[in-house]
Amino acid sequence: MTEVRLNAVQKRFGAFTAIESIDLDIKSGELVALLGPSGCGKTTTLRMIAGLEAPTKGEVLFDGHDVSDVAVQKRNVGMVFQRYALFPHMTVEKNVTFGLDVRGLPKKEISERLEEILEVVQLNKFRKRFPAQLSGGQMQRVAIARTLITKPSVLMMDEPLANLDTKLRGEMRRFIRDLQKRLGITTIFVTHDQVEAMELADRVAVIFNGKLAQFGAPQELYQQPNSTEVADFMGASNIFSAKLVAADRAETSFGTIDIMSQPGLKPGNDVYVMLRSEGIDLYPESEAPQGAQNLISGKIKAREFFGASVQYVVGAGEDITVAEQSRRLLDVGQPVVLSVQPDRVWTIAR
Amino acid sequence: MARSHDSALKERMWLWLQLSPVLLILAVLFGGALVLAVVQSLGFAPWFGVNTFPSFQYFGALWGSVSFWQSLWLTLYYATVSTVIALVMGIALALALVRTFPGKHLYKYVYKLPLMIPYTVGIALAVIMLGNGGMISRLASFFGFISDPSHFPQILKTHAGWGIIAVYVWKQVPFITLAIYAVMLGIGRETEEAAAILGANRWQILSQVTLPQIMPGVVSSTLICFAFNVGAFEAPFILGGGFPDTLPVVAWRYFNDADYTLQLQGMATVVSIALVAGIILFSYLAIYRRFERKIGRN
Ligand SMILES: Nc1ncnc2c1ncn2[C@@H]1O[C@H](COP(=O)(O)OP(=O)(O)OP(=O)(O)O)[C@@H](O)[C@H]1O
Numbered sequence A: 001m002t003e004v005r006l007n008a009v010q011k012r013f014g015a016f017t018a019i020e021s022i023d024l025d026i027k028s029g030e031l032v033a034l035l036g037p038s039g040c041g042k043t044t045t046l047r048m049i050a051g052l053e054a055p056t057k058g059e060v061l062f063d064g065h066d067v068s069d070v071a072v073q074k075r076n077v078g079m080v081f082q083r084y085a086l087f088p089h090m091t092v093e094k095n096v097t098f099g100l101d102v103r104g105l106p107k108k109e110i111s112e113r114l115e116e117i118l119e120v121v122q123l124n125k126f127r128k129r130f131p132a133q134l135s136g137g138q139m140q141r142v143a144i145a146r147t148l149i150t151k152p153s154v155l156m157m158d159e160p161l162a163n164l165d166t167k168l169r170g171e172m173r174r175f176i177r178d179l180q181k182r183l184g185i186t187t188i189f190v191t192h193d194q195v196e197a198m199e200l201a202d203r204v205a206v207i208f209n210g211k212l213a214q215f216g217a218p219q220e221l222y223q224q225p226n227s228t229e230v231a232d233f234m235g236a237s238n239i240f241s242a243k244l245v246a247a248d249r250a251e252t253s254f255g256t257i258d259i260m261s262q263p264g265l266k267p268g269n270d271v272y273v274m275l276r277s278e279g280i281d282l283y284p285e286s287e288a289p290q291g292a293q294n295l296i297s298g299k300i301k302a303r304e305f306f307g308a309s310v311q312y313v314v315g316a317g318e319d320i321t322v323a324e325q326s327r328r329l330l331d332v333g334q335p336v337v338l339s340v341q342p343d344r345v346w347t348i349a350r
Numbered sequence B: 001m002a003r004s005h006d007s008a009l010k011e012r013m014w015l016w017l018q019l020s021p022v023l024l025i026l027a028v029l030f031g032g033a034l035v036l037a038v039v040q041s042l043g044f045a046p047w048f049g050v051n052t053f054p055s056f057q058y059f060g061a062l063w064g065s066v067s068f069w070q071s072l073w074l075t076l077y078y079a080t081v082s083t084v085i086a087l088v089m090g091i092a093l094a095l096a097l098v099r100t101f102p103g104k105h106l107y108k109y110v111y112k113l114p115l116m117i118p119y120t121v122g123i124a125l126a127v128i129m130l131g132n133g134g135m136i137s138r139l140a141s142f143f144g145f146i147s148d149p150s151h152f153p154q155i156l157k158t159h160a161g162w163g164i165i166a167v168y169v170w171k172q173v174p175f176i177t178l179a180i181y182a183v184m185l186g187i188g189r190e191t192e193e194a195a196a197i198l199g200a201n202r203w204q205i206l207s208q209v210t211l212p213q214i215m216p217g218v219v220s221s222t223l224i225c226f227a228f229n230v231g232a233f234e235a236p237f238i239l240g241g242g243f244p245d246t247l248p249v250v251a252w253r254y255f256n257d258a259d260y261t262l263q264l265q266g267m268a269t270v271v272s273i274a275l276v277a278g279i280i281l282f283s284y285l286a287i288y289r290r291f292e293r294k295i296g297r298n
């Protein structure tokens, strides 16, 4: 399909800089999630790719060609708006066929494609209704159908699942994923939900304050964030300042631990170490393993029970959060020993 | 049973009693004047020593003359043409105002200026600018488009009425713009953007997406302007082409006649204006209702 590339793209609104500089390289047929807090510039980025907004600097390339002179209408992109932007004066049918009607396609083809897409999004029953007579999820599906029917080569979705309940959200996620795989459309998907981004995307671009913070596969972002901000945003809880005493040893306030050596980090460097809460093993003091690496002893300070899983806060010089399956429950106040494999410790330069 | 019926009745009476001040004002302001006009036009004016009520002789005399129909045509022609021109310009302006362009801030104030200037000043301006020997004709001759200001085409005091239309348009464009601009702000630009992404060109976006959504603003503002233009007096009186005049001017001439019994003829004229305007406005609203139902508003 189409490969999308942003080259040092910047966007200013008057004196306000919404996007500082973003480089993105989205492969053909890839599903990329733009992830970031509210106001970081996700929608603005999509709007520049769609051509609704012209970059102040830099260029947008489709398959290697600069599209700055290509009108919105000619870019053959699709966009599902954050607030749907359905045409309130048209029925579901009319909304969905709008893109084909304005292209002047033969009536027969339009009605065939309409039936096909209504089937896919399961809106057959609602075809004669107006947007005001639909629920949020139904409107969403109309917005998606209206876009997909035009067979765009780049599909953009601005938080398409934001207004749905949990169950419908799951359904729509699978629906979007299947469809995207089946049609192989290059898709850019905006969300500020990291779980959604990780579940759906081939790669995730994290944006903070109009800057690309990190761009990579979900597990890379989750396990190997390149900054504490990204780690924080991806839901990491245990980030502690430390000092490298050797390439593979870090001194922390809960003792010196073995870590994986990482290129670019040298002994003497001030760093952060990140311990994923599910990567830590927790033992009651009496059952502590002998001779294991990175043993940290402490005391349970708090417990949060989530049903299938349970989270403990262990006081050990720092407060360390540990998550495990709730096959057993330890009590607050109980002395425990933590153990973490060196390859589960990630180091971030400070 | 009887008791509850009784108390329901009491309640309703109390409700009417509470409403009565408002109803009284409505009746006096709107109903009273209209009833008086209708009654007089049907020959009831004992204070002039005329009482042939009910008689349709005044309507008969009025509607039987060719000049009435010429006047009606002129009235509707000025009102319609100026409303349509003002509407087209108003939509264009409102479309411009929802976009960003240099000098927009200043412009947003300037375009409202005619709203604050009285009609009579507008009419005076038209005389100064558009007359033979007016500013524009002098400029045209100065720049050599015409050899002498008096060769400037006649704009004022013709039955084509471009002077009248110019004044109406000048005064009403800001009003229509304001009404439509407000509706556009409420709608936002996203549906237009969505349409563009879906491949619609400018014209398709305007006709299929923007216009249907701004119809409430279009209808309400043109309704008011049209109704005003049908009943307006000063502009056609000063800038019009003389006999046949527009209906309000005709009515005024009757009222002003030395023969005061002609006032009844004037009342018949006024009632005719109200009838015509009423029929047109009601049909307009009925058509709009049908359109609204078609786009799913109930
Ligand atoms: N037309 C505009 N004029 C001025 N500032 C704007 C404009 N559009 C966006 N901004 C600003 O640019 C920044 C980025 O906006 P954007 O809509 O891209 O955020 P976002 O990441 O989509 O946020 P959200 O998750 O809340 O939708 C915001 O601070 C916003 O206020």
Ligand SMILES: [Mg+2]
Pocket (backbone or CB within 6 Å): A042, A043, A044, A082, A158
């Ligand atoms: Mg947004």
